[in-house]
Amino acid sequence: MAIGAQILIISFYDVLCLWGDCSLVNNKVVFASKNKGKYNEMVVLFGEAPVELVFAPDLMDIDVEEYGNSYSENALLKASVWAKALGMPALADDSGLEVDALGKSPGVYSSRVAEDDESRIAWVLNNMVDMKERKARFVASLALVLPRTNQVWLVSGFCYGQIALSGRGAEGFGYDPIFIPKGYDKTFAELGHGIKNRVSHRSVAVRALCDMLNARSVLK
Ligand SMILES: O=P(O)(O)OP(=O)(O)OP(=O)(O)OC[C@H]1O[C@@H](n2cnc3c(O)ncnc32)[C@H](O)[C@@H]1O
Numbered sequence: 001m002a003i004g005a006q007i008l009i010i011s012f013y014d015v016l017c018l019w020g021d022c023s024l025v026n027n028k029v030v031f032a033s034k035n036k037g038k039y040n041e042m043v044v045l046f047g048e049a050p051v052e053l054v055f056a057p058d059l060m061d062i063d064v065e066e067y068g069n070s071y072s073e074n075a076l077l078k079a080s081v082w083a084k085a086l087g088m089p090a091l092a093d094d095s096g097l098e099v100d101a102l103g104k105s106p107g108v109y110s111s112r113v114a115e116d117d118e119s120r121i122a123w124v125l126n127n128m129v130d131m132k133e134r135k136a137r138f139v140a141s142l143a144l145v146l147p148r149t150n151q152v153w154l155v156s157g158f159c160y161g162q163i164a165l166s167g168r169g170a171e172g173f174g175y176d177p178i179f180i181p182k183g184y185d186k187t188f189a190e191l192g193h194g195i196k197n198r199v200s201h202r203s204v205a206v207r208a209l210c211d212m213l214n215a216r217s218v219l220k
Pocket residue numbers: 032033034035038066093094095096097110111112120138172173174175176200202
């Protein structure tokens with residue numbers, strides 16, 4: 001009975017996909033974020049995909065309160081608000097840095113522990129003085145909302161590594177100067193975009209999203 005119901009739901013969903021328009025309108029997607037660093041990475045990561053990402057603040061000024069308890073909830077909040085406001089597909093990214101020795105903090109509060117990138121980095125380093133255990137991971141959760149069919153796509157990506165003893169490097173944004181990805185001895189800010197875009201939490205999530213969209217023929 002339960003399996004039958006499940007199959008019915010999946011088939012109904014597929015029929016909706018065939019009849020409804022679940023493709024991207026003009027392949028334009030608003031990137032529902034105010035973070036230009038994220039946007040710049042996203043444009044490169046979507047590189048070959050038939051998607052034109054538009055930076056949300058270039059279209060409208062909206063503030064979305066991120067009151068969710070998880071990255072996915074916050075990503076969905078951001079994408080839903082922008083998709084509704086503009087009537088076009090919206091992609092949001094909610095991300096954060098999880099430090100083992102700090103009980104996975106700052107985590108979902110990564111943007112809220114301090115006012116700017118420099119103070120956020122100081123917040124992490126000051127809480128880790130003399131700590132030998134420096135394992136950490138970056139998380140990126142993406143939500144794509146297609147408003148005409150109310151479809152929602154959610155994926156997450158992770159990147160494991162450790163926290164440097166001090167900030168190093170000038171590239172990237174946010175916590176990049178203190179995050180050393182596994183297999184390297186330099187920070188993301190020292191390694192630069194080429195390597196970051198190959199191994200980052202965001203690149204893993206974008207690849208997963210594109211695979212799902214391709215499998216469902218949403219990207220054309
Ligand atoms: O919500 P939007 O407008 O997208 O932009 P934001 O900067 O507020 O982004 P989040 O709410 O997702 O908070 C994530 C925090 O983690 C930081 N962060 C996210 N991804 C990062 C990355 O790839 N490298 C370094 N720091 C990152 C980012 O700078 C924020 O301080």
